[in-house]
Amino acid sequence: MFREILIVLFFVPLLLTAQQKTNQKCKDVKRGAEQLPCKITNRYSIDIIPDxxxxxxxxxxLISNRELLSADKAKPYLVNLINDNKIWQVIIKSYNCRSCKIYININKNTGEILNFYKVED
Known part of the structure; x- marks a missing residue:
């Protein structure tokens, strides 16, 4: 009898918490600067940034305000659609650094900036 009570008191809550953690596939709270969010918001019927x-x-x-680069000197940009055509990825070669690239990921539907980071190769 005592054994069954211990099992119910300790193992059942442990199993319930373990089951809740397996349902959480997405960890947006601790994602890195270069990682895309798990859920991409699709709020409007027409894309804010269509082309x-x-x-x-x-x-x-963005780069003229944040990185203090001249947009004319940094062109041409490499622009791609990623993640099932939901995100614009803009890659900018920084002229201040020989092997630096600036990555900007923009939600196509809402115009939200998902990532803005610099990589030194």
């Missing part, structure tokens, strides 16, 4: 030209204009504004 490459709009993504380039948006990236020009």
């Amino acid at each position: 490459k030209e709009t993504a380039v204009k948006y990236a020009d504004m």
